[in-house]
Amino acid sequence: MSWEGNRRGGVEIYEQRRSVEVETRTVTENGSITTPIDQNLLIDPNLLFIGNKIGEGAHGEVYKGRYGDLIVAIKVLHRGSTSDERASLEDRFAREVNMMSRVKHENLVKFIGACKDPLMVIVTELLPGMSLRKYLVSIRPGQLDLYVALNFALDIARAMDCLHANGIIHRDLKPDNLLLTENQRSVKLADFGLAREETVTEMMTAETGTYRWMAPELYSTVTLRQGEKKHYNNKVDVYSFGIVLWELLTNRMPFEGMSNLQAAYAAAFKQERPTIPQDISPDLAFIIQSCWVEDPNLRPSFGQIIRMLNAFLFTLSPPHPHHPYRNLKPMRQHHQVMEP
Helix, strand or coil, X not given: XXXXXXXXXXXXXXXXXXXXXXXXXXXXXXXXXXXXXXXXXXXXXXXXXXXXEEEEECCEEEEEEEECCEEEEEEEECCCCCHHHHHHHHHHHHHHHHXXXXXXXXXXXXXXXXXXXXCEEEEXXXXXXXXXXXXXXXXXXXXXXXXXXXXXXXXXXXXXXXXXXXXXECCCCCHHHEEECHHHCCEEECCCCCCEECCCCCCCCCCCCCXXXXXXXXXXXXXXXXXXXXXCCCHHHHHHHHHHHHXXXXXXXXXXXXXHHHHHHHHHHCCCCCCCCCCCCHHXXXXXXXXXXXXXXXXXXXXXXXXXXXXXXXXXXXXXXXXXCCCCCCCCCCCCCCCC
């Protein structure tokens, strides 16, 4: 087994050459199928020191910690209470580890390693900034400078383009899973907990708060054409990006005044979308609307999105060198990592 490193458009990709191109899976005693983890990705748990908890979610907690000489983020996942639940969560853990290890990009949170025992643990770099969600809330009612918002959007689009080039659908693109680097200079994408290979596109149930960013075809068969069996493809991430871009430009919550279920119903059954303010450039409005159009096949690729955003950025004057973030509040540094 050999590894080949190469660069494509700023993306570092490691291609694993196998004599057999079929993904290997193992069958457990109860008949469930599990995804194996490459042993080279596992790290010695004795070198891990877990510190203060800095985040939690439905599937686990995130701690600040140390691995050797590195200060890291340590995501500890729940194992489940029943054998079926344990098998499902272990498979999800293995998929997340394998996918995070496959892709390397400056706008993806860096994967360091994982442990299976005694706890299911994923270790990543620890970013000194907070999540994009918390940051946007902290500057309301102010808005991001347009130049800054578009550069954040490009960071996100490049990260997603990398995932799609590697056959990965993220399925949970939202501001909670976007982390700011030091001094809020750039954005990195985190949390592959719901990510899937493009060959695995089962229907999913949304976790709390996620419906506002999810493409309708992820949780509804309304948009399924007659005779189609595959519910969705990687264009679900493009829809989510359209909502995130709208947020970056407006600093408002999508589907304001609606519950999560109301937002889901409005998007899937009424084809409603957040209102685009009149002061947003028609060129940017076009990009947003093309991303969240109902027919997934009409949505652009992230490569096309990057070209459109760059073309618009070219028409703008760069921000004043002494005030590149003139609409941003100065913020005290926090350590905030992915939502588990």
